[in-house]
Amino acid sequence: MNVARPHRSLRLPLDLPLDCGQTLARPTIAFETLGTLAPDGGNAILIFHALTGDQYVAVPHPLTGKPGWWHRMVGEGRPIDPARHFILCANVIGGCMGSEGPASPHPATGRPFALDFPVITIADMVRAQVALLDALGIGRLLAVIGGSMGGMQALQFAADHPDRARAVIAIATAARHSAQNIAFHEVGRQAIMADPDWRGGRFLEAGTVPRAGLAVARMAAHITYLSEAGLTARFGRRLQDRSALSFGFDADFQVESYLRHQGMSFVERFDANSYLYITRAMDYFDLAERHGGVLAKAFRGTSARFALVSFDSDWLYPTSESKRIVQALVAAGAHASFVELQSPHGHDSFLLDVPELNRLVDGFLRAVEAGS
The missing domain is CATH 1.10.1740.110 (Rna Polymerase Sigma Factor; Chain: A)
Known part of the structure; x- marks a missing residue:
């Protein structure tokens, strides 16, 4: 794939263990940042992208020239604003926009990994991005946020790192992939x-x-x-x-x-x-599986505030999936809020012009920042 400019990337200082039992040797992670990190690091927001997304969340895409995939949510005067926040978005491992994936050269042969690339999970994606945070010297985050597969990563982050983010926003997502x-x-x-x-x-x-x-x-x-x-x-x-x-x-x-x-x-x-x-990583996702099938156990001990959002026309990740997550959060003693928004656009609503979503995210983040 030819790109208009090199991807910004970092080679991790340590090998990355994977759920399949294999290890990626110091993989490369491609990422973009916006804004300035506060001296205490408390304004950092990590955005997780969906299946076909990438790190270009609010800047023009180097291949298509189109605006960033979440430019309606991220940018000057938007709910996630580089004037207030330090914004980080990374291409997931397994991706094709600069992070280690099947098109990357195999260290032993120099040829593309292709199917020799190890099968990955949502937890592996999050593990790689936490390693990126560590390498960049970013500690506790203001928030993690994502929609669809990005929401899965946000939930996985909260389960695996219960004290590392003050807030978790998961939009149009689920805690497991359905048979359909x-x-x-x-x-x-x-x-x-x-x-x-x-x-x-x-x-x-x-x-x-x-x-x-x-x-x-x-x-x-x-x-x-x-x-x-x-x-x-x-x-x-x-x-x-x-x-x-x-x-x-x-x-x-x-x-x-x-x-x-x-x-x-x-x-x-x-x-x-x-x-x-x-x-395949999305298909394997079942946050409750490693907790004896009890989703609430995945969130025990979390200190984060959660906001769950669904859309009434989304049949891919319907409102019932978000309600299941909220019920588990409440059972775990976590602070959780939930809203179902009306939109005719189906699952893609979180990417489109839904003013209510912008107002909700803005209000929630400002409340977390104010400590209320």
Whole structure:
């Protein structure tokens, strides 16, 4: 992948142990920061990105030139403001925007890891980012925040480091991946691996890209990020650049054309093997599993304040999942608040223009900063 500028990165000073039993030898973590760290470090906010996100949370993306993926939430005058906060966002391990992943050179061969890269978990992603915090000399955080897979990381962070953040904001997320979500991911993975240009994962060495498979994977996933009401309002059954049906298999409908565009544009910025690894990490996620199946035990001893947010049109991570987390937090004696917001946009609502979400995050962070 060609980038307009080098990623800012840091090679960790220590090896990183993984849940699978393997170790990454001093992996590289790519990251971006905004704002100035206060002398006491108390204004630091760590943002975790979602499946197809990266460290470019509020600055233009070096591949696409588009605004940062959360520019509506992060930036001057926004709830997460570099004038008040020191903002850190890192590309997860297994990713493809500068952090150690399947496209990185294997230290023993110099060839891309491909499928020799170890299978990772959400806990491994968090472990790497905590190691980054340590390397940067950042101690206790004001907050950790994320939506979707980013919310999973925020919850994992709170469970593994109960005193390291004053606040945790988890949006449109869950404490475990459901069977339905695993099923959607498997469709995407199989589409990638069925593409002859995947070459058993060695496509980079072969000079190919499994474009068709990765595009289909993105199309299938993108449907889950939307709502039926949103799709109907935006596209309905309207035809694409024609006045009559073609009686063929071209994109007759606007929604078909939209999905094809989403698929092909995704291929230009994302690595197919990273998609396999990150979706598998999400599938493995079950925060209660290592606590005897009791989610409340994962949050015992935490001193953080929690804010959970769901959206009424999100069927990928429905409100019931957030309520389950809140119930566990209350059972663990944690301070937790919860709100379900109305939005027609489905799961992607946390990335779009939902003023109520901005007001909620802003109010919650200011309350934590004020100690109230």
